[in-house]
Amino acid sequence: MNISKIRTIMQEEGIVFSFSGMISQSLTSFMVETAKNQLEEQGEDAKTTRTMFSIAIEQLQNIMSYSKNKDTSNSSKYISPGVILIGVDIDKDKYYISSSNEIDEDDKIRITQKMEYINSFEKSELRKVLREKLRSAEDKHERGAGVGFIEMAKRSSEELEYDFETVGEKLYFHIKTYI
């Protein structure tokens, strides 16, 4: 095993926090609280830290709820495989939160439509869009209000970046959100 390769990639990508594996609620909480403390220790301001916290939770809870191969054996407590990275984009001089999980082919269309819809709005309009969705509850389901992407876009300084990657028979969804 060549761990120095991974360390080099992490340095190049400005990654300050990473995890790959089965994501649960308790691990989500542990990760975001740890990353929050880390940013605070680095002297980041409250707004940056809180924005990171909010976006990271939405991404991690999306993985838990929507990732393919999630373990739902324990009723309402899901555990799902995924990857999360928190890093600094050197060129943009901004923090980013990025994640990846496997999805079903059917989800690709649903996610693409949602992303295009969200990215069609100006940042200033998203606050209202979110409230309308909360009021109408049109995207509400058992585990959430279906507004996680809107919440991320609202908090982000840029459009939501996303793509899909096919590896063999597997389809992965990637999202990157800049603070």
Add this chain to the structure above:
Amino acid sequence: MENLIIEATQYTPKIDFNAKSQSLSIVGKSYPENTFEYYEPVIVWITEFLSNVSDDIITLYLDLEYLNSSSLKAYFDIFDLLEAAHNEGKKVQIEWVFDADNDICEETGEDFMEDFKSLDIKLVVKG
């Protein structure tokens, strides 16, 4: 009616509802994974409470450092219940409390004021 007390966890707030004094308080962070399941007893309690509440003032004290997107929906539902009670002539007061450096929480409070114009919602900056 019995009081409702639910202790805080790392990702759910402390809930302290006193039926007699009609003072309801929720303090902490809220990002459970099964939000609606978590808030169901809270909604049930409030619904029952509002159905036999006195003419005295009902106060809801909300000091919520962080809400995930599904928790936002749960609070929308709670505000809906309170708005209905207000429309029936009940006296409802809501205090939305936040830290001075917590812009996200302040913004959320402003959004609730905008969406529930008939409700008496006060934004209160801590310390």
